[in-house]
Amino acid sequence: MNTIISLLMAAVLLVPGLSYGKGITVTVTIPPIATLVESIAGADARVFILLKAGSDPHSYEPSPSDMKKIAGSDLVVSVGFGFERWLTKILESNEGNRGGALDCSVVVKDTIALGVSGDVNPHYWLDPVIMIDVSRHISSVLTEQYPNRKEEIEKNRDSLISKLQSLDGEIRARLARLEHRKFIAFHSAWDYFARRYNLVQADVIETAHEKEPSAKHFASLIRKIRKEKIRAVFTEAQSSSRLAKTLAEETGAREGILDTIGGVRGRADYFSLMRFNADQLGKTFGE
Numbered sequence: 001m002n003t004i005i006s007l008l009m010a011a012v013l014l015v016p017g018l019s020y021g022k023g024i025t026v027t028v029t030i031p032p033i034a035t036l037v038e039s040i041a042g043a044d045a046r047v048f049i050l051l052k053a054g055s056d057p058h059s060y061e062p063s064p065s066d067m068k069k070i071a072g073s074d075l076v077v078s079v080g081f082g083f084e085r086w087l088t089k090i091l092e093s094n095e096g097n098r099g100g101a102l103d104c105s106v107v108v109k110d111t112i113a114l115g116v117s118g119d120v121n122p123h124y125w126l127d128p129v130i131m132i133d134v135s136r137h138i139s140s141v142l143t144e145q146y147p148n149r150k151e152e153i154e155k156n157r158d159s160l161i162s163k164l165q166s167l168d169g170e171i172r173a174r175l176a177r178l179e180h181r182k183f184i185a186f187h188s189a190w191d192y193f194a195r196r197y198n199l200v201q202a203d204v205i206e207t208a209h210e211k212e213p214s215a216k217h218f219a220s221l222i223r224k225i226r227k228e229k230i231r232a233v234f235t236e237a238q239s240s241s242r243l244a245k246t247l248a249e250e251t252g253a254r255e256g257i258l259d260t261i262g263g264v265r266g267r268a269d270y271f272s273l274m275r276f277n278a279d280q281l282g283k284t285f286g287e
């Protein structure tokens with residue numbers, strides 16, 4: 001009898017067309033997190049991404065139309081760890097937003113410090129395994145808010161998690177046999193990625209945000225590349241390639257490009273973005 005009732009209940013829950021109502025509106029700060037939200041929330045959700053393609057997330061400032069989107073959203077999803085200081089101010093202000101706020105960083109364990117500042121490095125989204133925990137968190141917040149969508153949300157979450165697991169396996173396979181493992185990054189964005197895939201971010205070009213490196217730091221980078229025989233120097237899609245180019249020319253290292261954000265053609269979603277990065281690493285190491 002109980003089995004029949006639960007079967008009947010399962011059938012009812014699986015009936016398509018149960019909806020959020022009129023559909024939910026979610027505002028997300030960066031494209032990699034948007035991929036998770038879109039995959040989990042499903043087709044009835046409208047997902048806005050605040051960060052425009054090619055813009056630098058660290059110096060982003062919301063426009064009046066962004067403020068409107070935030071205010072009108074059912075949910076605002078952020079990276080956290082102080083990455084979007086501007087958002088905290090908006091959410092705390094009177095306009096705020098009518099829905100909830102979801103800070104993905106609350107489920108990130110084993111954080112990495114950002115230089116000597118004592119702050120937490122916020123670039124955890126570049127580790128696909130951490131993104132599995134973030135997916136679970138997004139799914140549990142959504143099912144809490146929309147219990148009538150629980151089945152669908154959890155099904156979407158499970159298929160997203162298996163895609164993230166395959167992505168992790170793919171990147172691991174691409175980078176496993178690299179002979180060279182040390183690289184110079186443009187800024188401290190690749191610590192989580194390097195830890196996951198057994199690479200070494202030996203140093204960064206830009207030690208403080210939007211500040212040209214000092215002549216002293218630049219000279220120390222050149223010495224380090226030569227001494228440690230570092231093969232690869234990376235610029236980033238949102239930055240000028242000038243400094244990485246000069247470093248490569250001075251030392252004979254190879255120059256490549258990495259992208260922390262994507263949202264552009266060819267790497268619009270998280271999966272294509274991460275495949276691009278793994279491939280760039282392999283290619284730039286010449287392997």
Ligand SMILES: [Zn+2]
Pocket residue numbers: 058123187188189260
């Ligand atoms: Zn960054």
